[in-house]
Amino acid sequence: MWFPRLASNRVLRGCPSETPFALIRKDANAERLYCLNEAAQSLGLHRGMSLADARALCPDLRSQPARPDLDARFLGVLRRWAMRYCPWVGREGEDGLVLDVTGSTHLWGGEETMLGDMRAAMARAGVALRLGLAATRGASWARAHYGEEADLAQLPVAALRVDTETVTALQRLGLRTIGDLQGAARAPLARRFGLELLLRLDQAMGAVPEPVTPEAEPPHYATRMTLPEPIGLVTDVMGVTERLLKPLCAKLLAQHMGARRLTLTLRRVDQASQQVELRLAAPMRDAARILPLFQRGVDTVDAGFGIDMMRLEAVQVEPLAVQQIGSADHSADQLNDLITRIGTRIGLENIQRFQPTDSHIPERSFLTVPATHSLPASGWQVPRPRPITLFPPEPIMAKGAEPPARFRWRRMAFTTGRATGPERIAPEWWREDPAWASGLRDYWRIDTREGRRLWLFYTPQKPGWYVQGEFA
Amino acid sequence: MRPSLKPKPFLRSTRVHEVCGPAAFAFAALCAGKQALWIREAWLADIVLPQGMEIYGAPSGILLARPASQIDALAVAEEALKDGAAPFVILEITRPLDLREGRRLQLAAKAGGTTGLCIIPEGMGSNAAETRWRATPVFDPDREDSTLMRWESIKNKSGTLGVWYVRWDPQTHHLHVVPPVGLQPGSAGLPE
Numbered sequence: 189m190w191f192p193r194l195a196s197n198r199v200l201r202g203c204p205s206e207t208p209f210a211l212i213r214k215d216a217n218a219e220r221l222y223c224l225n226e227a228a229q230s231l232g233l234h235r236g237m238s239l240a241d242a243r244a245l246c247p248d249l250r251s252q253p254a255r256p257d258l259d260a261r262f263l264g265v266l267r268r269w270a271m272r273y274c275p276w277v278g279r280e281g282e283d284g285l286v287l288d289v290t291g292s293t294h295l296w297g298g299e300e301t302m303l304g305d306m307r308a309a310m311a312r313a314g315v316a317l318r319l320g321l322a323a324t325r326g327a328s329w330a331r332a333h334y335g336e337e338a339d340l341a342q343l344p345v346a347a348l349r350v351d352t353e354t355v356t357a358l359q360r361l362g363l364r365t366i367g368d369l370q371g372a373a374r375a376p377l378a379r380r381f382g383l384e385l386l387l388r389l390d391q392a393m394g395a396v397p398e399p400v401t402p403e404a405e406p407p408h409y410a411t412r413m414t415l416p417e418p419i420g421l422v423t424d425v426m427g428v429t430e431r432l433l434k435p436l437c438a439k440l441l442a443q444h445m446g447a448r449r450l451t452l453t454l455r456r457v458d459q460a461s462q463q464v465e466l467r468l469a470a471p472m473r474d475a476a477r478i479l480p481l482f483q484r485g486v487d488t489v490d491a492g493f494g495i496d497m498m499r500l501e502a503v504q505v506e507p508l509a510v511q512q513i514g515s516a517d518h519s520a521d522q523l524n525d526l527i528t529r530i531g532t533r534i535g536l537e538n539i540q541r542f543q544p545t546d547s548h549i550p551e552r553s554f555l556t557v558p559a560t561h562s563l564p565a566s567g568w569q570v571p572r573p574r575p576i577t578l579f580p581p582e583p584i585m586a587k588g589a590e591p592p593a594r595f596r597w598r599r600m601a602f603t604t605g606r607a608t609g610p611e612r613i614a615p616e617w618w619r620e621d622p623a624w625a626s627g628l629r630d631y632w633r634i635d636t637r638e639g640r641r642l643w644l645f646y647t648p649q650k651p652g653w654y655v656q657g658e659f660a
Numbered sequence: 661m662r663p664s665l666k667p668k669p670f671l672r673s674t675r676v677h678e679v680c681g682p683a684a685f686a687f688a689a690l691c692a693g694k695q696a697l698w699i700r701e702a703w704l705a706d707i708v709l710p711q712g713m714e715i716y717g718a719p720s721g722i723l724l725a726r727p728a729s730q731i732d733a734l735a736v737a738e739e740a741l742k743d744g745a746a747p748f749v750i751l752e753i754t755r756p757l758d759l760r761e762g763r764r765l766q767l768a769a770k771a772g773g774t775t776g777l778c779i780i781p782e783g784m785g786s787n788a789a790e791t792r793w794r795a796t797p798v799f800d801p802d803r804e805d806s807t808l809m810r811w812e813s814i815k816n817k818s819g820t821l822g823v824w825y826v827r828w829d830p831q832t833h834h835l836h837v838v839p840p841v842g843l844q845p846g847s848a849g850l851p852e
Contacts, residue, residue: 519745522743522744522745523695523723523745523746525743525745526697526739526740526743526745526746527723529739529743530725530736530739530740533727533732533735533736533739534725534726534727534728534732534736538702538725538726538727539723539724539725539726540723540724540725540726541720541722541723541724542710542719542720542722542724544710550709550711551707553709553711554709554710554711556724559723564720564721565720566718566720568710568711568714568718568719568720570711570714570715573712573715573805574709574711574712574714575709575712576685576686576689576708576709576712576713577685577706577707577708577709577712578706578707578709579705579706579707580705605799605801606801606804608804608805633805635799635800635806636799637799638799639682639796639797639798639799639810640682640797641797657709657712658682659712659797660682660683660685660686660687660689660712660795660797660807660809
């Protein structure tokens, strides 16, 4: 199956239009047409043309940037759909599928009806389709691209999936069709063009096998259970959850994955359904540890007249390597369980850890990052003493660049016992920060005779004194 | 010779304690040790600076929980105390606890074998607390960047009250009990 206009068909399926349309891809600093619809092609535009040329030929051309990732996903969808014809479906390049229909055509009542069904389905879906059916993979590719009913020997050499240089060289030698090539002596051909050309020829003729590699379905991490009688007790629900968890965890283990987010869906007899979401602090696949974490969520569920279906899905999974058992340290696991339990109440992102960052500005010299996605940081550099608490700067009445001998702060009178400083910190000019709009700061540590040790600063560019922190 | 002590033992484990006063944060950071959970309501604007905490112990072992309200904070504290994965739990209180709440924290600490410390505003103590401390910094005329503090035990359910002058040594990570400024050496003993 070849989809000659896969990319533009994908976009135009949503908004069908008859006007010329093209997808653009940036290639070596020039915008080139990547995929066009039929209206555009009939106006003489072709793939690989630059956008400027195309605009000159066709001023009302609509265009859009190409999205190869979405195209690949669309092809994946088509691949899944094609599994209805046979179980052996693989991708062929960026815009084709290859199906090994051996032994499954009779289920559709013969080859012709099967191909007819494919054509009808794709026409309904609005995707252009070219089919080629042959005994070998190479031959069917050639038919799909160069004529569906053609005799293989009559097709041009380009139908052998060889690069354009080889094709040009073969044409110069007078070998225009596959039939010509078959008639030619093999040894000189191999010497001149390498084994690649002969391999392709043999593959098309069936002398060398070329298997179809079907893609494996991505594993699906979900389990469900339908109950003959509705249940309503918390212990029963937890019991079913446990039975759902075990096969799910076994599957995760087999794939070397760990669940990060789990959703338990409970359907009641009146068809209403409720969901319990569990976000874990670390990827996990240990049923015995996950089960108690569901307790809090299950407690809040309203069972109504009873629950008769439950489904457990690992919505988000992460790779988790197998670990050696025995001497492992369990304190980290315990802490992760605690974080998960707290996280179900206050949100997992509200449990944080400190991480140092490279900044002289005291407020920005550290980050608080969610504990679930970070490890304890080391390497705290404290070249100068820093206060333990920081608050928004509070102005005090004082004059001059030297620290005041007496001042009042928060309605308390203080006498300076010792002043240590100044430590000058300049604002980061590459960042717009209204708090640092007053410019440079000279920080002083003031040990007051009353006992409190405060962090004051003076702003020489806009004279004023402020208290910003307290040592202890 | 100066008597010195490890910072932990004077707070009985499996209990919840309280501390107030201007040096309460230092008291808490000093007790936190290697692994602690610090529960701080999200709306509090003051910043606890990890660099400032560094002299009392590595800030990397501290987990910060930012619940939205005191109800959540208490729930988180109870859960963490009961669990035991974090051996030390620090809770910042913004309104006084009633006896029921204080007692629940005590029971949770007992169940999990953990130690709790509430940082309370002056006069907001709970009757259920095991001990209550007031920590105030003291001016030290002798040394720069001194950490001289006055720790006053103002409530103790199973012991005596007392006043200690302490200084933290960031190099050796020891707490030195020193004689009060202006008094003769030997007038201070070890806290129990």
